[in-house]
Amino acid sequence: MSLDKIIVIIAGILGIGVTYWFFLMKKDRAIKIAGSSVTIVVSGGYNPEVISIPVGKTTELNFMRTDPTECLGEVVIGDFNIRRELPLNKKVSVKITPAKEGEYTYSCGMNMYHGKIIVS
Amino acid sequence: MEIKKTFSVQGMHCASCVVLIERALKKVEGVSDAVVNIATNKATVTFNAGEVSDKVIASAVAGAGYQAILNEEVEKEDESQQRKLKELQTLRKKVTVSLVLGGLIFWGSFPGLMETAPEILKNFFVQLVLATPVQFWAGWTFYRAAIPAFRHRTANMDSLVVIGTTVAYFYSLFVTVFPDTVNAVGITPLPYFDVATIIIGLILLGRYFEDKAKLGTSDAIRKLIGLQAKTARVLRNGQEIDIPIEQVILGDIVRVRPGEKIPVDGIIETGISAIDESMVTGESLPIEKKAGDTVFGATFNKHGTFTFKAMKVGKDTLLAHIIKLVEEAQGSKAPIQRVADAVSSYFVPIVIMLAMLTFVLWYVFGPEPSLTYALLNMITVLIIACPCAMGLATPTAIMVGTGKGAEHGILIKTAASLELAHKVNTVVFDKTGTLTSGEPKVTDIISLSDESNETVLTLAASLEKGSEHSLADAIVKGAEERTLSLREVSDFRAVPGQGVTGVLDGAKLMLGNRKLFENVGISFEKQEGDIARLEREGKTAMLLGKNGVFIGIIAVADTLKDSAKAGVTALKNLGITVFMITGDNKRTAEAIGAILGLDDILAEVLPDQKEIEIKKLQNAGRVVAMVGDGINDAPALASADVGIAMGSGTDIAMEAADITLINKDIRSVAGAIALSKTTMRTIKQNLFWAFGYNVILIPVAMGGLYPFFKVLLNPILASVAMAVSSISVVANSLYLKSRKM
Numbered sequence: 001m002s003l004d005k006i007i008v009i010i011a012g013i014l015g016i017g018v019t020y021w022f023f024l025m026k027k028d029r030a031i032k033i034a035g036s037s038v039t040i041v042v043s044g045g046y047n048p049e050v051i052s053i054p055v056g057k058t059t060e061l062n063f064m065r066t067d068p069t070e071c072l073g074e075v076v077i078g079d080f081n082i083r084r085e086l087p088l089n090k091k092v093s094v095k096i097t098p099a100k101e102g103e104y105t106y107s108c109g110m111n112m113y114h115g116k117i118i119v120s
Numbered sequence: 121m122e123i124k125k126t127f128s129v130q131g132m133h134c135a136s137c138v139v140l141i142e143r144a145l146k147k148v149e150g151v152s153d154a155v156v157n158i159a160t161n162k163a164t165v166t167f168n169a170g171e172v173s174d175k176v177i178a179s180a181v182a183g184a185g186y187q188a189i190l191n192e193e194v195e196k197e198d199e200s201q202q203r204k205l206k207e208l209q210t211l212r213k214k215v216t217v218s219l220v221l222g223g224l225i226f227w228g229s230f231p232g233l234m235e236t237a238p239e240i241l242k243n244f245f246v247q248l249v250l251a252t253p254v255q256f257w258a259g260w261t262f263y264r265a266a267i268p269a270f271r272h273r274t275a276n277m278d279s280l281v282v283i284g285t286t287v288a289y290f291y292s293l294f295v296t297v298f299p300d301t302v303n304a305v306g307i308t309p310l311p312y313f314d315v316a317t318i319i320i321g322l323i324l325l326g327r328y329f330e331d332k333a334k335l336g337t338s339d340a341i342r343k344l345i346g347l348q349a350k351t352a353r354v355l356r357n358g359q360e361i362d363i364p365i366e367q368v369i370l371g372d373i374v375r376v377r378p379g380e381k382i383p384v385d386g387i388i389e390t391g392i393s394a395i396d397e398s399m400v401t402g403e404s405l406p407i408e409k410k411a412g413d414t415v416f417g418a419t420f421n422k423h424g425t426f427t428f429k430a431m432k433v434g435k436d437t438l439l440a441h442i443i444k445l446v447e448e449a450q451g452s453k454a455p456i457q458r459v460a461d462a463v464s465s466y467f468v469p470i471v472i473m474l475a476m477l478t479f480v481l482w483y484v485f486g487p488e489p490s491l492t493y494a495l496l497n498m499i500t501v502l503i504i505a506c507p508c509a510m511g512l513a514t515p516t517a518i519m520v521g522t523g524k525g526a527e528h529g530i531l532i533k534t535a536a537s538l539e540l541a542h543k544v545n546t547v548v549f550d551k552t553g554t555l556t557s558g559e560p561k562v563t564d565i566i567s568l569s570d571e572s573n574e575t576v577l578t579l580a581a582s583l584e585k586g587s588e589h590s591l592a593d594a595i596v597k598g599a600e601e602r603t604l605s606l607r608e609v610s611d612f613r614a615v616p617g618q619g620v621t622g623v624l625d626g627a628k629l630m631l632g633n634r635k636l637f638e639n640v641g642i643s644f645e646k647q648e649g650d651i652a653r654l655e656r657e658g659k660t661a662m663l664l665g666k667n668g669v670f671i672g673i674i675a676v677a678d679t680l681k682d683s684a685k686a687g688v689t690a691l692k693n694l695g696i697t698v699f700m701i702t703g704d705n706k707r708t709a710e711a712i713g714a715i716l717g718l719d720d721i722l723a724e725v726l727p728d729q730k731e732i733e734i735k736k737l738q739n740a741g742r743v744v745a746m747v748g749d750g751i752n753d754a755p756a757l758a759s760a761d762v763g764i765a766m767g768s769g770t771d772i773a774m775e776a777a778d779i780t781l782i783n784k785d786i787r788s789v790a791g792a793i794a795l796s797k798t799t800m801r802t803i804k805q806n807l808f809w810a811f812g813y814n815v816i817l818i819p820v821a822m823g824g825l826y827p828f829f830k831v832l833l834n835p836i837l838a839s840v841a842m843a844v845s846s847i848s849v850v851a852n853s854l855y856l857k858s859r860k861m
Binding site: 043 | 264270276327331448449453461468512
């Protein structure tokens with residue numbers, strides 16, 4: 001086998017490994033919300049992406065979309081029956097009062113970008 | 121209880137206005153704090169809910185010379201629609217430019233076609249100049265989405281397009297600028313600017329159609345919001361004035377003229393009219409309404425002028441509730457979506473890895489020129505993968521399905537309820553108030569002594585006056601309709617489940633069922649024929665005794681709703697078993713069952729046992745929908761797999777039920793189940809298509825057919841397939857709209 005092919009094989013394996021590590025082995029770090037509201041900046045995803053809130057307490061999630069990507073134009077928090085449009089550079093507030101502990105994911109309208117609400 | 125209220129204030133222009141309004145609001149008794157923000161033109165007032173009304177706040181602000189907008193709708197649907205249309209216009213411009221430029225490059229570079237092209241288009245540098253704006257102006261949309269996502273270690277649809285087209289563009293750039301270097305490694309220096317530009321153009325075109333179609337999926341909400349009247353004519357200080365609907369406050373007297381929309385919910389004070397409620401309840405015939413009747417905002421006054429008192433405004437109106445419910449349903453997730461959710465979170469990274477694998481395989485094992493094959497097939501894999509179709513499959517169908525339901529007076533609470541409803545094989549109807557009007561009437565009076573029928577009814581009604589039973593009410597009303605005067609009864613006693621007793625003019629009276637007579641030792645066997653006949657006719661027979669003698673029978677019956685028979689038939693046509701549950705005796709219940717053609721009857725069930733009966737049916741393996749009024753039978757509704765409330769849109773009914781039929785039409789039960797079935801069919805088709813498409817075409821794009829048929833997929837064709845795939849999912853969901861209910 002020629003050298004170029006060997007290099008391509010090694011680069012390919014490395015590329016696949018790096019892709020796996022980069023996208024699929026991302027560690028979620030939860031930001032604990034002490035107050036009654038949190039601002040989530042919507043740009044290339046959700047920042048903070050993972051939040052931790054107490055059970056039974058009403059928390060206001062203020063979504064602020066600064067990224068014009070159309071996919072992010074909607075946020076869906078399915079477990080709380082919430083689907084909201086996020087106009088660019090406008091704050092959109094939703095209130096949730098989780099009754100049960102657990103992990104609730106939220107996403108953009110097409111389920112490409114994800115965030116998580118950890119209720120404990 | 122102290123509450124906070126934020127509302128807009130009109131007329132502010134400087135900081136001193138802030139001070140003025142705050143001072144005016146703080147002066148109001150019961151207001152503990154008032155903060156006015158000049159930047160947002162909003163005031164936030166903290167006050168005691170019981171002490172301060174909207175009217176007081178509005179007049180305090182008005183007294184300071186400004187105007188408070190107290191019932192502002194948060195959503196400005198028009199604005200959102202305008203914004204989306206503007207985005208579509210920009211997108212159209214980008215599509216046109218990229219397809220025209222891409223088309224020119226394609227003409228100048230595609231074998232078989234390029235021979236007809238002018239020389240200038242065959243020049244690689246000209247192609248580079250034409251391709252650059254497409255890649256970085258029209259295609260900026262993809263970069264703008266992919267770069268921030270990449271920073272978050274996330275990849276999406278745009279990431280795939282960016283990687284695919286960027287590789288094609290920069291490879292072509294290299295070939296154009298350094299053709300000799302490429303030649304030196306044995307590769308013909310051919311650029312692929314056509315691939316990069318046409319892919320961008322076609323994917324943008326697909327997105328344009330997809331966005332246009334997606335606008336249609338949220339039509340229902342837009343239509344509902346559009347139903348609202350813009351202004352209301354209210355009587356204030358003895359004058360009729362037209363004000364914006366947001367300024368109507370509780371207690372306002374509103375005048376509605378023929379041909380006008382009713383602005384808010386309320387109760388008619390004076391006047392009579394026929395009102396078309398079809399837009400809110402789905403009921404097609406206009407309803408005659410008079411003083412004391414409830415009217416709903418957004419419904420249409422056909423003839424007649426009337427005034428009504430505003431009882432619910434802003435977010436408390438029936439229309440606002442419907443909008444909220446539909447919005448919530450559209451925001452909820454169907455359990456069937458979980459699979460798609462799980463797959464789509466890994467999908468894009470897996471496609472990137474498969475694209476890398478494709479490159480390696482073709483480079484190492486492919487025919488010459490292996491680099492070209494490897495490159496083009498890698499791009500094809502990246503472009504053909506369509507995560508959008510998976511993301512759109514369920515929500516678009518749910519949006520169209522729930523919206524269509526709302527248009528017909530069927531409000532579905534969550535996507536999960538809609539999903540479960542299609543599995544229902546047994547429907548249990550509560551009788552009173554659901555299959556029947558819930559207002560029993562006296563139908564027969566049989567005197568068994570010298571007393572006249574009127575006397576029998578007078579005695580029975582006098583006795584029942586103290587009772588709270590619904591049948592008692594029917595007897596008292598029956599007497600009142602016949603203008604009989606009732607008399608005072610002493611020693612009144614209600615015997616639960618049997619009847620009532622009392623003393624009138626020294627005579628001991630008793631009215632009730634057989635059990636009551638058995639207990640007091642009055643024989644009724646001689647009249648058993650009459651009693652049984654009445655019961656067979658679906659009537660409840662009440663036996664009247666006086667001083668131990670059986671003196672008469674009064675039959676009371678609840679009339680069946682007009683839509684009951686057709687509703688039951690529609691359900692049976694869907695192959696569903698139909699039950700009725702009632703506290704009535706078996707014979708009466710069976711009589712109704714026979715009229716309606718019910719499959720089975722659960723009779724003599726006490727209200728608190730209905731829930732247990734539902735559970736028994738579930739334990740027998742049935743998927744049960746319980747249909748009730750949503751108030752009295754809330755536990756039974758909750759324990760059924762699908763609780764359907766025939767409600768008028770009250771909070772309690774909507775809260776307890778999975779599905780609310782605001783049109784109160786029994787046929788809508790079958791309508792709701794049929795809607796669920798068609799929506800689920802659409803979702804399954806969409807998911808099958810979305811998964812099938814990717815599962816089949818990604819291996820084809822990798823070159824899976826090449827070893828057998830020497831067939832490879834062109835990256836441009838891949839972009840066509842990708843665009844068509846997501847459009848077809850949205851189009852299939854929109855097709856639900858045209859299905860007949």
